[in-house]
Amino acid sequence: NAGVTQTPKFRVLKTGQSMTLLCAQDMNHEYMYWYRQDPGMGLRLIHYSVGEGTTAKGEVPDGYNVSRLKKQNFLLGLESAAPSQTSVYFCASNVAGVTYNEQFFGPGTRLTVL
Amino acid sequence: KNEVEQSPQNLTAQEGEFITINCSYSVGISALHWLQQHPGGGIVSLFMLSSGKKKHGRLIATINIQEKHSSLHITASHPRDSAVYICAVRYSGAGSYQLTFGKGTKLSVIP
Numbered sequence: 001n002a003g004v005t006q007t008p009k010f011r012v013l014k015t016g017q018s019m020t021l022l023c024a025q026d027m028n029h030e031y032m033y034w035y036r037q038d039p040g041m042g043l044r045l046i047h048y049s050v051g052e053g054t055t056a057k058g059e060v061p062d063g064y065n066v067s068r069l070k071k072q073n074f075l076l077g078l079e080s081a082a083p084s085q086t087s088v089y090f091c092a093s094n095v096a097g098v099t100y101n102e103q104f105f106g107p108g109t110r111l112t113v114l
Numbered sequence: 115k116n117e118v119e120q121s122p123q124n125l126t127a128q129e130g131e132f133i134t135i136n137c138s139y140s141v142g143i144s145a146l147h148w149l150q151q152h153p154g155g156g157i158v159s160l161f162m163l164s165s166g167k168k169k170h171g172r173l174i175a176t177i178n179i180q181e182k183h184s185s186l187h188i189t190a191s192h193p194r195d196s197a198v199y200i201c202a203v204r205y206s207g208a209g210s211y212q213l214t215f216g217k218g219t220k221l222s223v224i225p
Contacts, residue, residue, distance in 0.1 A: 031211065042118065042200070042215030050211060058212060090157065102147065103213070105157040 001026050004106040006091050012112045013081045021076040021109050023091030030096035032074040033058075033103065034066060036087040043090065049074055050096065081113045120201050120216035127223050133188040135219045137201030140182065147213065148175050148186050149200040157200070160186070191223045 007022040023032065034046040045058030049068040063085060065077045074093075078085060091106040121136045137146070148160040161168050161175040163184065168175050172191075177184040188195055201216040 040217065042217045043202075043213075044215070045212050048211055056211075088155065092157075102159040102162050104159070105149075108155045108157075110155075 003027065004091055004093055004104050006089075006106040006109050008109060009107065010110050012114065013078075014114050015082060017081050018077070018079050019081065019111075020078075021089055021091075021111075023074045023076070023093075023106055024072055025091075025093040025104070026072060027093065027095075027104065028071070029093035029104070030071070031094050032068065033092045034064070034074065034076045035090045035092065036060065037090060037108075038087050046076065046089075081111075083113045085111065086113045087111060118201055118203055118214050118216040120199075120219050122219060123217070124220045125222070127191050127221070129192060129223055129225050131191050131223075133191050133195075133221065133223075135186045135199050135201075135221070137184045137186070137216055138182055139203045139214075142206045143179075143182075143203045144206045145204045146177055146184050147202040147204075148184075149202060151198040151200060151218065153197065160199075188221075191221075193223045193225050196221055196223050 004025045030051050033048040035043040037043050044060050046060055046064050047058050047066040049055045052071045055066045067075045089109045092103040094101045094103045119138045127133050146163045149157050150160050151157045163175055163177045172189045174187040198218040198220050200218045202213040204213055
């Protein structure tokens with residue numbers, strides 16, 4: 001199993017450009033998450049999904065959109081990139097259940113917005 | 115805002131030393147996680163705790179629910195343990211899917 005994969009690994013954008021980050025997992029997990037990690041701050045949740053076709057806002061959703069058309073994929077979109085969105089983005093997933101389960105993380109995408 | 119505090123922020127140890135990293139949180143939780151972030155950036159889950167103590171190899175994690183505090187211990191530390199260790203909690207409450215993360219403790223183990 002590949003686990004959680006992210007595409008691309010690195011990207012440089014100019015202010016105002018758009019892009020989509022792809023997260024894929026092959027573990028049949030119901031829950032998927034997008035986080036951003038900034039220097040001096042803990043990981044912060046952008047959006048999450050508890051199943052195919054459903055998404056919800058996390059702590060810092062502004063400027064991002066997401067879609068979960070297939071169970072294995074969770075897409076994060078930036079419609080008009082801003083320098084404040086320069087960050088490392090992590091996708092994660094876990095199985096659903098009454099007892100919360102550990103999250104499996106992707107390798108991260110380093111995004112720079114100039 | 116519910117926060118997760120870790121201490122110390124940075125820690126340098128000699129190889130073989132016993133290491134303790136602390137995590138405190140402010141309100142009731144349903145689970146606490148310890149994660150390891152390697153220098154290359156990858157994040158892996160080490161432990162998930164809701165009570166008591168767990169051990170895996172040289173790593174031990176404990177939690178005191180009453181005191182809202184958890185510790186991660188590393189025995190006989192080794193340079194390969196050098197990483198950022200992150201504490202994260204899931205607060206109690208219906209529909210609480212979110213983890214709240216600490217800022218991490220950067221550990222450097224010197225040969």
